[in-house]
Each structure stands twice: as structure tokens, then as C-alpha cells.
Amino acid sequence: MEERTNTTGGAALRGRGGPCGRVYIAVDLKSFYASVECQDLGRDPLTTHLVVADRERTSKTICLAVSPSLKEYGLPGRARLFEVEQRIREVNAERRLRAPGRHFVGSSTDAGELASHPELAVEFIAAKPRMARYLDHSARIYGVYLKYAAPEHIHVYSIDEVFIDATPYLHALGMTPHELATVIVRDIAETTGITATAGIGTNLYLAKVAMDIVAKHVAADEQGVRVAELDEMSYRRLLWEHRPITDFWRVGRGYAKKLAAHGLDTMGDIARCSLGRASDYHNEDLLYRLFGVNAELLIDHAWGWEPCTMADIKAYKPEGHSISSGQVLQGPADFDTARLIVREMADAVSLDLVDKGLLARHLGLMVGYDISSLDPAKAECGPVKPKAPASEYRGPVAVDHYGRRVPKPANSSCDLGEHTASSTRIREAMMALYDRIVDPSLLVRRVTVVAAGLATRAEAEAAAASSYEQPDLFDASDDTAVNSEYGRAVSGMVSDGVASKFGLEPESSRRMAQAGSDSSRRIYDATERNEAEAEVQRAIVDITHKFGRGSVIKGMNLEPGATGLQRNRQIGGHAA
Structure with missing residues (x-):
């Protein structure tokens, strides 16, 4: 594989990719919701202090996004609103000590202005979520991806993150993976004003890790573009000792706690543990005891391996829905x-x-x-x-x-x-x-x-036809088609005067015929009710498609404590 030096310290990938000859690009829209709000306000997404959170809820509400400049104060990307407010109070207390006369003469939400004016207090904008707006922006950005790759080579991981199998396009475009990723990120910025980062890897996992971890430490170019690259060897060299381990994809607090209890704090620790002998405390069996079949995935990722390809994702069909x-x-x-x-x-x-x-x-x-x-x-x-x-x-x-x-x-x-x-x-x-x-x-x-x-x-219907059910011919309360058929059959026996051939007394025959007829009527009535209800449901669905989800209101939606009307005005649990 042809190589060149890059800013991440690993060998840059050109064309051929990893062992399977693939090159993947992962793209993440930086503080996507916050960036959209800043763009609509005519503000710079990189310097404006803004969170996307609904102040109408409690102060414990989670911020859907925190702008990059606010993160500089040590705030996480999914902080709660009260945590942001508390941190800003702490920052202002520190700034007041350095302010002329130790008092503020105003406030600002711009990082650049705050840096040059110590007499200003820090403030932030709390923008109410607008999920429909974010979906519209995401669709526009997906259109940018389609300029460089076909849908079968794009996997939408979330509203602000995608994977692209760049392998089929590098030769045709005459670009290296780094050049293609840079072009895509710049195109997104020019089209929407949204800043993005990209990770390149020889498999999907390495592309995501390069984007999530390495790109944060890569120097941005003159347009603010950050692109990082990893292959298996550079991954082991750069990230085997990286902490916290929760920065890695699929390693949450629960995994980290279990691993730490056994002295495993890094991906390098997990990789070395997988090589342990049966007589060692740290060996592969320990990981399987802790995580079951998921240990295989954890071990693969510790070594930088990921066999899943874009073709596998597109061909995947779940067993159940x-x-x-x-x-x-x-x-x-x-x-x-x-x-x-x-x-x-x-x-x-x-x-x-x-x-x-x-x-x-x-x-x-x-x-x-x-x-x-x-x-x-x-x-x-x-x-x-x-x-x-x-x-x-x-x-x-x-x-x-x-x-x-x-x-x-x-x-x-x-x-x-x-x-x-x-x-x-x-x-x-x-x-x-x-x-x-x-x-x-x-x-x-x-x-x-x-x-x-x-x-x-x-x-x-096919499953019902192939299944077997043991009918009870003597349960008159069983509303099944079997009883209906039985009622008609016995009724025919009575009318034809052939009940005696089956050893039935005339009165018994009439009672059984009546039971079957009653059962048949109940089944018919239930079927009619089901069909009528299905028609009503279809009508409601048609109305909501035409006039919106809140166009049909039921009585229960108006009762105290009901949330249906509010949820009809939301997307994903947040204001539309």
C-alpha cells in the first residue's frame, strides 16, 4: 500500500485500504443542532455560546447540543441545563476577579468579544429545539454526500453522522481518502455553513474512532477542517493507552466499571488480556465471563479489527421487528x-x-x-x-x-x-x-x-394457516370458526332428520345446533366490529397524513395529565 505522512502520526491511506481493500470515511457534523441555531441567528457556530434546550421544562432537562465555544469551559456535549448555568456562574465569578474594578459593565455570548473584553460577563443562548428544522438541514447535507457516493455506499448512522465506503470512488476521482474527506467537509460548510469533522479508516470501526477521538487533536486547516486517519497499526500505536476507555465506540460506563474492577483500563490492556494463557488471571476466558458473546466484539475492537462491511449493513435483515x-x-x-x-x-x-x-x-x-x-x-x-x-x-x-x-x-x-x-x-x-x-x-x-x-x-394469514390449533367442539362459549361450522353441521343433521344416525336425541341435537348458531352469530358480530374499527383507524391515519398528527383528538387526550396532544407537536420527544 502506498503511503504518505499525515498529521495523526499514522500512515495515510491511498486507494487500496485495509486487508479487504476497503477505505471508509466517517463524517460527524460538529454540534449539529447548535450549529443550525447559530446559522439561523446569523452567528458564528464556532464562537457563539449556545445550547439547544427547552427552558420551559425543568432545569434538569438535557441540552441536545452545546456549542464548541461553551465546551471550552469543560462542559460535556449532553450536559443538563442546570449544569450549564452552574458552570457559567463559576466562570463569571472567576472573570469578575480579573475585571476592571471587579465588576461587569455588560455581557456577551461571543467567545471572541469575551476574550478581548474582560469587563463583560459570560452569557449563553438557550435555543428551543426545532427538530423539523434539523431534519431539513440533515436532508440537505445528505444531498451533499450523494454528490460523491451512491446510496448503497452510504450508511446514515444518526441525524448528524454517516459512514461512506469510499473505495469505489478514489481511483475515478483521482483523490486520496484524505483529499476526498476534505472536499466533502468543505462542501458541507459551503452549502449549509455547518462545520464537520471526518475520520478515515481501513474498516468502519477505525473510521469512527479516528473521527471521535483522533480528529479532536488534529490541527485544523485554514478552513477549520479536521480529518484524521487510522489503520490497525497506527490505532495500536496511538490509542492503546488512551483514556478514558469510554471514548471508544460501544464502551459505556457499565463496561468501563467491569473492566476497571479487573485492572483493565485501556484498549491495550484488553488486547494483552486476550493473549493470556489459560493459567493466567487475565485471559480471553475472563472477558467472555464478563461480557458473554459481546467479548468477541470487544477483543476485535481492542486490536482494531472489524469484519463488518458496508455491504453487510445493506444486506442485513433482522429476524424480528x-x-x-x-x-x-x-x-x-x-x-x-x-x-x-x-x-x-x-x-x-x-x-x-x-x-x-x-x-x-x-x-x-x-x-x-x-x-x-x-x-x-x-x-x-x-x-x-x-x-x-x-x-x-x-x-x-x-x-x-x-x-x-x-x-x-x-x-x-x-x-x-x-x-x-x-x-x-x-x-x-x-x-x-x-x-x-x-x-x-x-x-x-x-x-x-x-x-x-x-x-x-x-x-x-400464512402463519395462521400453517399453525395447528386443537378445537373444542363442546365449548359453546368458544367463539371460533370451528364452533360455527359445527353448529351448521348439527343444524343440518336436525333439519335432515339424521340426528339419530349419530346417536343424538332430538332435544340434544336442537340445543347443540342452537349453541353453534349463537357462536356463529358472535363470531360474525366480532368480525363486523373489527372491520368497522379497521375502517375508522384507516380514516384517522389518512386524516393525520393530510392535516397533521394533531388533527384528530380523542376524549382521553383532553383528560388531566394526558400527554398525547403535546407529543403530537413533538419529534423524537422534542419540540418540532
Whole structure:
């Protein structure tokens, strides 16, 4: 492979790529939401102090984005609003000591102005999220990617991040991977004003790590473009001792805590552990005991290996599908209010199934409790209080990320018995599930509903035709097609006067015929109700497509504590 020197200290990639001959480019839009807001305000995204957060919520709301200049104060990219406010107070306290006369004469949200005017206090802009606007910008930027690669060579990882298999295009464009990545990043900046960083690697993992970790330490060019490159050898040389290990993709706090408990703090430690002999404490078996099958992925990444290709991603078809809807409530909700919210969500999921032409066989529900369930002194948002003193709770308890005791979340699932998208069936099943697993004395903060075992109507009918069910011919209350057919058959026996051939008394024959007829009528009525409900659901979906999600309001949406109307004005749980 032909090489040249680059700024990351590794060999730059030209054309051929890694062992499989591939070269991947990962592109990340820098503080995307914040950059969009700055652009719309006519401000410089790199120097404006801005967070994307909804002040109408509590101060604990998470900032969707923090501008690069604010991050210079040590704030993380997903800080909570109160953390930003607290840090700005600390910064201003330090600035006041250096200000002329030790007092401020004004304030500014621009890093450049603040640097040259110590008499100004630091302020920041809190922009309310506008998810529809961000999606529009993301679509425009995807159009930039399409100028350089076909859709089959682009994987959209998130709203602000993509992977591109650059291998087929380098020779045709006469560019190195570094040159192509630079052109793409500059094109994004010229088209939208959004700054991006890029990582290049011989596999998808190395491209992402180069973007996430190495690019942060690469000197920007005259246009502010940062591009970093990694192959397996430069990865081991540069990043085997990198800390914290949570900077690496797929290594969260839980993984880091488990690894640290066994003296493994870096990717180099994991790689060396995988080479240990059976008699050593640190060996491959230790990792498999800790992480199960996921240890294989962790070991591969420690060595800089990743066998998954863009073609694998495009060809992937999951074994099962599900539709889920979750929300974190703005405050703790009592049993009845949370029940209403779950009912709304179940109804919304059923309409989502109709919209997608799918039927569900299984339902799932997860309910997370509020911390004030065990500590009423920490209750927020109004008069909602636990129905029973915290000292009386004897159920299971979990410890959250902050070390606080919280009732263990409740979760369970149920089988609907058949594939359906009926709002009535799904609501009733979800309410039964809720009543069964949720503690009425606790306050609810998080809710997730899931519809699983999805299939199209044709797939569901084919599955039903191939399945076997043992019918009970003598259960008159069983509303099945078997009873219907049996009723008609026995009715025919009576009318034809042939009941005696089967050893049936005339009165018994009439009773059985009547039972079968009643069952047949019940099945017919249920089928008609299902068809009528399906027509109503389709009509609601058509109306919402034409006039928006808030165009159809149900009575339950107007009850106190309901969140359906608010959620209809949101995208991804945030203001549209």
C-alpha cells in the first residue's frame, strides 16, 4: 500500500485500504443542532455560546447540543441545563476577579468579544429545539454526500453522522481518502455553513474512532477542517493507552466499571488480556465471563479489527421487528395518570401499525419509577405525592447513575393470541398488563410500550394457516370458526332428520345446533366490529397524513395529565 505522512502520526491511506481493500470515511457534523441555531441567528457556530434546550421544562432537562465555544469551559456535549448555568456562574465569578474594578459593565455570548473584553460577563443562548428544522438541514447535507457516493455506499448512522465506503470512488476521482474527506467537509460548510469533522479508516470501526477521538487533536486547516486517519497499526500505536476507555465506540460506563474492577483500563490492556494463557488471571476466558458473546466484539475492537462491511449493513435483515414508543415524563405521575398516558401510547402504537400495514402478536411494557417514590422530599412538579410512605415500600430497589435508590422498574409482556392492529385489543391488553405489573403506591417517571412479533396481513394469514390449533367442539362459549361450522353441521343433521344416525336425541341435537348458531352469530358480530374499527383507524391515519398528527383528538387526550396532544407537536420527544 502506498503511503504518505499525515498529521495523526499514522500512515495515510491511498486507494487500496485495509486487508479487504476497503477505505471508509466517517463524517460527524460538529454540534449539529447548535450549529443550525447559530446559522439561523446569523452567528458564528464556532464562537457563539449556545445550547439547544427547552427552558420551559425543568432545569434538569438535557441540552441536545452545546456549542464548541461553551465546551471550552469543560462542559460535556449532553450536559443538563442546570449544569450549564452552574458552570457559567463559576466562570463569571472567576472573570469578575480579573475585571476592571471587579465588576461587569455588560455581557456577551461571543467567545471572541469575551476574550478581548474582560469587563463583560459570560452569557449563553438557550435555543428551543426545532427538530423539523434539523431534519431539513440533515436532508440537505445528505444531498451533499450523494454528490460523491451512491446510496448503497452510504450508511446514515444518526441525524448528524454517516459512514461512506469510499473505495469505489478514489481511483475515478483521482483523490486520496484524505483529499476526498476534505472536499466533502468543505462542501458541507459551503452549502449549509455547518462545520464537520471526518475520520478515515481501513474498516468502519477505525473510521469512527479516528473521527471521535483522533480528529479532536488534529490541527485544523485554514478552513477549520479536521480529518484524521487510522489503520490497525497506527490505532495500536496511538490509542492503546488512551483514556478514558469510554471514548471508544460501544464502551459505556457499565463496561468501563467491569473492566476497571479487573485492572483493565485501556484498549491495550484488553488486547494483552486476550493473549493470556489459560493459567493466567487475565485471559480471553475472563472477558467472555464478563461480557458473554459481546467479548468477541470487544477483543476485535481492542486490536482494531472489524469484519463488518458496508455491504453487510445493506444486506442485513433482522429476524424480528418491533415498534416502540417511550417517554420520560416532565414530572412524577401517580398510578391513574400514568395509566392514562400508557393508554394514549397504546392507541398511538396501534395507529402506527395501521399506517405501516403491519399487525402485532406481542406487547411489552416497561415502567420506570420516580426517585421521589422512596424520598418524597425530592418530589418535583406540583402536588403529586406517593400514596404510601416511602418507609412502607418493601419491593426491589435499584441504584441509578447518581447512586440514588429508586424502585426497580417494572416490565413484562403478553401474547395477544393472534396478529392484530386493533386499537381496542391493544389498549385492553396494555391496560391489563399495566394493572398487573405497576405498583399503585409508587410514582411513575418513564414509560415504554412495545408492539412486537410484527407481520404483514399476508404473512399473518400464512402463519395462521400453517399453525395447528386443537378445537373444542363442546365449548359453546368458544367463539371460533370451528364452533360455527359445527353448529351448521348439527343444524343440518336436525333439519335432515339424521340426528339419530349419530346417536343424538332430538332435544340434544336442537340445543347443540342452537349453541353453534349463537357462536356463529358472535363470531360474525366480532368480525363486523373489527372491520368497522379497521375502517375508522384507516380514516384517522389518512386524516393525520393530510392535516397533521394533531388533527384528530380523542376524549382521553383532553383528560388531566394526558400527554398525547403535546407529543403530537413533538419529534423524537422534542419540540418540532
